[in-house]
Amino acid sequence: MKIPSSTRRNFTAGLLGSTSFWMYGGHKVWADALQSEGALAYKPQYFNHEEWQFINAACARIFPADAHGPDGALLGAPEFIDRQMDTPYGHGQLWYMSGPFRAGAPNLGYQLPLPPRDLYRQAIAAANMYVRDHHQGQVFAQLAAPEQIAVLKAFEQGKMMLGDVPAHAFFEQLRQNTLEGVFSDPLYGGNKGLAGWTLLGFPGARADFMDWVNQKGAPYPFGPVSMSGETA
Amino acid sequence: MCAKKVDAIVIGAGWAGSILAKELTEAGLSVVMLERGDERATAVEGDYPSSIDELRGAIRHRLFQNLSQSTVTIRNTLDQEALPYRRLAAFLPGEGVGGAGLHWSGVHFRVAPDDLALRTNVVARYGKNFIPEGMNLQDYGVTYEELEPFFDKAEKVFGTSGEPYTINGKIAGNGNRFAPDRSDAFPLPAMGEVYSASLFRSAASNVGYHPYALPAANASAQYTNPYGVQMGPCNFCGYCSGYDCYMYSKASPNVNILPALRQDPKFTLITKAHVLKVNLDADKKKATGVSYLDLRTRQQVELDADLVIISAFQFHNVHLMLLSGIGQPYDPKQNTGTVGRNFVYQTITTSRAWLSPKQYTNLFVGAGGAGVAIDDFNSMNFDHGPLGFVGGSPVWVNQAGVKPIAAAIGGPGGKAPTWGEGYKDAMVDTYRHSLTIDAHGSNMAYRDVYLDLDPTYNNAYGQPLLRMTFNWKDNDIRMNQYVVGKIEPIIKAMGATKYSLGMLKDGEVFDTRRYQTTHLGGGAVMGTDPKTSCINRYLQSWDVSNVFVIGASAFPQGMGYNPTGMVAALAYWAAYHIRTTYLKNPGPMVQA
Ligand SMILES: Cc1cc2nc3c(=O)[nH]c(=O)nc-3n(C[C@H](O)[C@H](O)[C@H](O)COP(=O)(O)OP(=O)(O)OC[C@H]3O[C@@H](n4cnc5c(N)ncnc54)[C@H](O)[C@@H]3O)c2cc1C
Ligand code: SF4
Numbered sequence: 001m002k003i004p005s006s007t008r009r010n011f012t013a014g015l016l017g018s019t020s021f022w023m024y025g026g027h028k029v030w031a032d033a034l035q036s037e038g039a040l041a042y043k044p045q046y047f048n049h050e051e052w053q054f055i056n057a058a059c060a061r062i063f064p065a066d067a068h069g070p071d072g073a074l075l076g077a078p079e080f081i082d083r084q085m086d087t088p089y090g091h092g093q094l095w096y097m098s099g100p101f102r103a104g105a106p107n108l109g110y111q112l113p114l115p116p117r118d119l120y121r122q123a124i125a126a127a128n129m130y131v132r133d134h135h136q137g138q139v140f141a142q143l144a145a146p147e148q149i150a151v152l153k154a155f156e157q158g159k160m161m162l163g164d165v166p167a168h169a170f171f172e173q174l175r176q177n178t179l180e181g182v183f184s185d186p187l188y189g190g191n192k193g194l195a196g197w198t199l200l201g202f203p204g205a206r207a208d209f210m211d212w213v214n215q216k217g218a219p220y221p222f223g224p225v226s227m228s229g230e231t232a
Numbered sequence: 233m234c235a236k237k238v239d240a241i242v243i244g245a246g247w248a249g250s251i252l253a254k255e256l257t258e259a260g261l262s263v264v265m266l267e268r269g270d271e272r273a274t275a276v277e278g279d280y281p282s283s284i285d286e287l288r289g290a291i292r293h294r295l296f297q298n299l300s301q302s303t304v305t306i307r308n309t310l311d312q313e314a315l316p317y318r319r320l321a322a323f324l325p326g327e328g329v330g331g332a333g334l335h336w337s338g339v340h341f342r343v344a345p346d347d348l349a350l351r352t353n354v355v356a357r358y359g360k361n362f363i364p365e366g367m368n369l370q371d372y373g374v375t376y377e378e379l380e381p382f383f384d385k386a387e388k389v390f391g392t393s394g395e396p397y398t399i400n401g402k403i404a405g406n407g408n409r410f411a412p413d414r415s416d417a418f419p420l421p422a423m424g425e426v427y428s429a430s431l432f433r434s435a436a437s438n439v440g441y442h443p444y445a446l447p448a449a450n451a452s453a454q455y456t457n458p459y460g461v462q463m464g465p466c467n468f469c470g471y472c473s474g475y476d477c478y479m480y481s482k483a484s485p486n487v488n489i490l491p492a493l494r495q496d497p498k499f500t501l502i503t504k505a506h507v508l509k510v511n512l513d514a515d516k517k518k519a520t521g522v523s524y525l526d527l528r529t530r531q532q533v534e535l536d537a538d539l540v541i542i543s544a545f546q547f548h549n550v551h552l553m554l555l556s557g558i559g560q561p562y563d564p565k566q567n568t569g570t571v572g573r574n575f576v577y578q579t580i581t582t583s584r585a586w587l588s589p590k591q592y593t594n595l596f597v598g599a600g601g602a603g604v605a606i607d608d609f610n611s612m613n614f615d616h617g618p619l620g621f622v623g624g625s626p627v628w629v630n631q632a633g634v635k636p637i638a639a640a641i642g643g644p645g646g647k648a649p650t651w652g653e654g655y656k657d658a659m660v661d662t663y664r665h666s667l668t669i670d671a672h673g674s675n676m677a678y679r680d681v682y683l684d685l686d687p688t689y690n691n692a693y694g695q696p697l698l699r700m701t702f703n704w705k706d707n708d709i710r711m712n713q714y715v716v717g718k719i720e721p722i723i724k725a726m727g728a729t730k731y732s733l734g735m736l737k738d739g740e741v742f743d744t745r746r747y748q749t750t751h752l753g754g755g756a757v758m759g760t761d762p763k764t765s766c767i768n769r770y771l772q773s774w775d776v777s778n779v780f781v782i783g784a785s786a787f788p789q790g791m792g793y794n795p796t797g798m799v800a801a802l803a804y805w806a807a808y809h810i811r812t813t814y815l816k817n818p819g820p821m822v823q824a
Binding site: 061062063064066068087089092093094095096097098100102104105106107108109110111149152175176178179180182183184185187188196197199200201202203205207208209210212213214215216217218219220227 | 280281282284285286287291292293300302303306307308315316317318319425426430468469470471478587591592596597635636637639640652653655656657659660663688689690692742743744
């Protein structure tokens with residue numbers, strides 16, 4: 001992605017200060033750049049239209065836009081999640097998936113027979129059904145942001161089931177995958193413009209701090225680099 | 233099926249297996265090492281930049297055991313039904329050449345000598361009644377003086393960085409004053425200290441504790457080990473725990489032993505070879521070899537040998553013994569048998585301190601083994617009399633390199649939100665301006681905490697999974713709470729703006745969903761009494777004398793220190809006695 005040079009300067013300034021770069025002027029330029037070449041152009045390969053709308057809305061609520069920068073949807077988390085669905089992870093090939101499947105105490109961990117891709121498919125359909133029941137036939141993506149937040153909180157904290165999936169298990173899946181998308185290497189479709197890493201001050205693939213082992217509390221001065229050499 | 237015969241078979245290509253294979257080929261034996269995972273070489277897996285990819289690495293567990301083929305089941309109590317550990321979380325076993333030794337962190341301890349004879353010491357100091365009902369407190373049957381040469385050897389092979397306290401009885405440095413005497417210096421000077429660790433050092437010292445540099449198997453400088461293999465200087469890249477080191481700076485079997493071993497024509501490494509069981513003769517007194525599944529062809533292969541080394545990692549060792557019928561399985565109700573008895577773990581809790589917005593902790597800078605610790609509350613270094621518990625914890629800042637996905641999923645800590653409004657603000661503050669302090673402590677053995685075969689679940693090859701029956705107990709919870717209480721003054725002395733103390737809660741149950749450590753122990757413990765140990769003090773099976781079982785499975789209780797230094801020393805100790813005694817006259821080295 002091409003970032004206007006004025007934004008680059010602001011970014012460096014932000015890293016050196018205690019507030020992130022986004023507080024400085026010019027961030028609108030970046031948001032526009034993200035909008036025009038980033039997240040919205042992607043065509044989902046796994047999720048259907050309704051699921052895609054749901055994921056986009058949820059990513060934006062879990063990782064919201066604020067003074068620090070754009071939301072998780074704009075940073076490509078939905079694209080990341082969609083692409084993950086067709087990996088060994090998405091297919092559940094990294095997990096022990098032999099039966100019998102029995103419910104147990106939560107501290108004994110995940111016990112559903114569903115790999116992530118099936119979990120999303122079931123739970124999103126059930127989640128939209130739940131929202132239709134409570135919001136005059138609207139689906140999650142059609143709700144206003146405060147209502148979406150309330151629904152996600154209900155999933156996070158409630159004891160309800162979404163199909164075979166406990167709502168809190170679905171919420172945690174969504175939360176984790178959104179954050180993975182925002183903070184993984186842009187190779188995987190998220191963290192557009194390295195904005196996730198810039199937010200935290202994480203330098204990405206630099207991975208050489210020979211001269212920076214102990215700077216007595218000073219911030220590390222260099223911005224992030226991706227594995228492919230992209231800089232912010 | 234092809235029948236072949238070699239002198240020795242080594243099961244598993246991790247630290248324990250590689251050490252035994254090296255020693256046995258040096259002794260002139262033909263050795264086949266069987267590893268169920270893939271071939272792994274640092275030149276490939278550690279290739280920059282693909283090696284430093286957090287998603288593929290620590291998040292999707294690139295170098296870890298793939299649970300789809302085999303896992304364990306877990307329950308907390310005897311009356312519960314155990315359920316499979318379906319997703320990696322609480323502990324992260326390795327797979328492939330190097331085992332967990334390829335993706336470990338590198339904190340490289342010796343042992344607290346008191347821990348080797350913990351039962352004897354506790355009874356001598358506090359009396360027999362001090363030991364709680366149901367706790368199986370035991371001695372190792374070996375002393376620090378006997379093991380010292382092997383700790384020294386392991387450090388030289390690993391290229392360990394550290395600062396000594398005494399060498400041959402004389403003060404030689406500003407190292408850990410609770411550490412036992414050494415016969416030689418560390419091969420490399422201590423690692424540099426990141427900002428967080430240096431703050432901890434001065435604060436701990438101001439409070440009156442005795443901080444020291446963690447001994448690290450991360451090379452503080454260029455190094456050539458006794459096998460002639462080279463390590464480069466660690467650059468604190470921060471992709472340490474969970475990754476293959478692209479700098480050749482973190483000790484691993486792959487970097488520190490296998491390059492020398494692979495050149496020996498008497499040595500053969502077979503990968504994708506999953507050992508199903510050790511084969512025994514009719515009266516179960518001698519092993520004849522092993523049966524393994526060639527995962528490439530799906531053929532079962534029988535391989536015969538005079539000597540079998542089980543070094544497949546702590547709980548895999550116990551699993552293989554149970555599947556093979558070596559020794560008598562432990563029964564917690566009757567309190568009979570030894571295989572699976574004294575299964576232990578470690579307690580670990582993390583506290584966090586936030587500094588002023590002007591202080592950047594740069595959490596991404598770090599090395600897996602580097603840091604500053606105190607031992608004032610470890611082992612028997614303090615008076616347990618008025619406290620009424622057994623055990624202790626080192627406390628440390630061990631900034632191993634915090635990457636953003638793990639940090640973001642873990643959340644900002646304290647009472648801050650884990651998503652949505654306010655999350656980013658709090659996350660930025662935590663990531664830029666906080667540091668963590670761990671209490672990394674012991675865990676004792678109990679009569680109703682053990683390993684056996686699961687009655688319901690199988691692995692991909694039709695064998696029963698190993699079942700863990702494990703829970704936290706009052707003794708260890710109180711120990712953890714006591715030691716964490718000692719962290720508070722350090723945090724205050726650091727000038728933290730706020731802090732949160734992490735500790736085990738009263739009655740807390742073991743949670744398989746949260747990463748703790750991969751420092752599991754026991755289940756095939758060493759000792760002097762065959763009624764309470766599986767293997768003798770040379771790590772030789774009491775029941776099948778040509779089988780040696782090497783790993784943290786030998787620990788009678790979980791110690792405060794990280795296990796690998798002790799595992800490596802025990803491996804060299806066992807190998808020495810195999811070479812000098814056993815091979816001359818094969819048979820039991822200790823009469824039962
Ligand atoms: C993230 C992480 C960080 C760690 N950090 C530290 C640290 O800082 N300090 C420390 O002291 N320890 C640390 N450890 C623990 C350390 O990795 C282990 O103690 C050590 O690797 C154990 O060595 P091992 O040889 O017993 O087992 P491993 O290294 O695990 O090797 C066992 C090998 O046997 C193979 N195997 C298993 N079953 C079979 C079978 N049936 N057939 C064929 N092969 C089989 C496995 O695939 C594996 O490759 C860490 C572990 C992890 C996961
Ligand atoms: S921190 Fe050092 S030892 Fe660890 S992986 Fe990086 S360079 Fe290697």
